[in-house]
Amino acid sequence: MQRLGTIDVFPPAENFVYMDAASVGLTHKGAAAAINRWQQALADEGTIAFDEEDEVECLDNLNNAAARLFNARPEDIATASSETVLMASLAWAVMPPRGSTIVATETTHPSTVYPWMRAAEATGAKMRWVPADNLYIDPDRLEAAIDDSTSVVCLSHVEYGTGQVFDLARFAKKAHQHGAICVVDVTQSAGQVPIDIAATGIDAAAASTYKWLCGPFGTGFMYISPALQKLNPGIIGWRTHKDMWDFQANRLEMPENAKRYEFGTMAYGTALGATEAMNYLLDHSIEKIRVHNRHIADRLMAGLLELGAEVLSPKKAEERSATIAARLPGKNSKDFARTLKANNVIASLRRDFIRFSPHLYNNADDIDRGLAAIKAVL
Numbered sequence: 001m002q003r004l005g006t007i008d009v010f011p012p013a014e015n016f017v018y019m020d021a022a023s024v025g026l027t028h029k030g031a032a033a034a035i036n037r038w039q040q041a042l043a044d045e046g047t048i049a050f051d052e053e054d055e056v057e058c059l060d061n062l063n064n065a066a067a068r069l070f071n072a073r074p075e076d077i078a079t080a081s082s083e084t085v086l087m088a089s090l091a092w093a094v095m096p097p098r099g100s101t102i103v104a105t106e107t108t109h110p111s112t113v114y115p116w117m118r119a120a121e122a123t124g125a126k127m128r129w130v131p132a133d134n135l136y137i138d139p140d141r142l143e144a145a146i147d148d149s150t151s152v153v154c155l156s157h158v159e160y161g162t163g164q165v166f167d168l169a170r171f172a173k174k175a176h177q178h179g180a181i182c183v184v185d186v187t188q189s190a191g192q193v194p195i196d197i198a199a200t201g202i203d204a205a206a207a208s209t210y211k212w213l214c215g216p217f218g219t220g221f222m223y224i225s226p227a228l229q230k231l232n233p234g235i236i237g238w239r240t241h242k243d244m245w246d247f248q249a250n251r252l253e254m255p256e257n258a259k260r261y262e263f264g265t266m267a268y269g270t271a272l273g274a275t276e277a278m279n280y281l282l283d284h285s286i287e288k289i290r291v292h293n294r295h296i297a298d299r300l301m302a303g304l305l306e307l308g309a310e311v312l313s314p315k316k317a318e319e320r321s322a323t324i325a326a327r328l329p330g331k332n333s334k335d336f337a338r339t340l341k342a343n344n345v346i347a348s349l350r351r352d353f354i355r356f357s358p359h360l361y362n363n364a365d366d367i368d369r370g371l372a373a374i375k376a377v378l
């Protein structure tokens, strides 16, 4: 299996067996160049190089790319500097009411759920944690946790540790049956798994761009359903006004769309880079990337099992992504990760396991080289 993302676009893929997209993906070369160009032009020419029109356009362009990614409308997307910031703004907009429950898995990423915990602390809502069995979340158990007390079902589409994939349509439907909303962190799925907002019916989806989207740190975006666009965002600023160039502090009229969740300046060059990277992936087709990644992840999983590893990621095809978590027999995962890195095999240590996350720039040869290195350490 050849690389889908070639080494002219991802040069480090030639030198390393880079299997760490769940932590930080390799940055698209053109995206990095766009960011550097923007920063230099700003240093050289200030607003001559980046004027007010550009300041509007660069987020609009990112929202257009995100709309393509989500099969949604650009006016339903807001951009800011990260997933966490957007999720926090949403949690304070929703303000889950006193006595209601927020359903989340205990294996979710802190940034997915901390904003909701903080808002719940203020309102008197309660967390309802769905327990995991050796890091696996039983979807039936998750569904059973949603009832009439639920105000928010807060999920990560793909779990950051094991790569477990949730059927969003199923949990959105169940949430809606009980009058709750379904809010999803797609940071670990955007770029590796297709996300069709209309088909799943979820109410919000937020992502950062530096992982599977092969973009930079410093940019995130969020889909927000028309109903949630009527709420008051938790974070507001000068960009929140419907005409951001109005500059009248004694009035605030918000746009009647997701733009009300955009609130201030950011490192705009990162938005240019993220847009370039995202459009590159979309031109390849996320479905093609998913199939490619699954082939190489299957090869990795089979090899790990052969080496006697305890694979923690789900075995069922529909619950798997390209993220593979494993404990290696008789080895301390921390030492193991360090040794692999010394051998140019890049994966990450999470808790007491190693997480491998190959992406479109990996090929079958990478997997075999990675497995050979693992075997040598064992």
Ligand SMILES: Cc1ncc(COP(=O)(O)O)c(C=O)c1O
Pocket: 022, 023, 082, 083, 084, 085, 109, 111, 112, 156, 160, 185, 187, 188, 208, 220
């Ligand atoms: C699911 C998920 N959400 C969010 C983040 C990080 O959020 P941010 O980019 O806002 O810091 C991560 C990073 O590992 C993640 O895995």
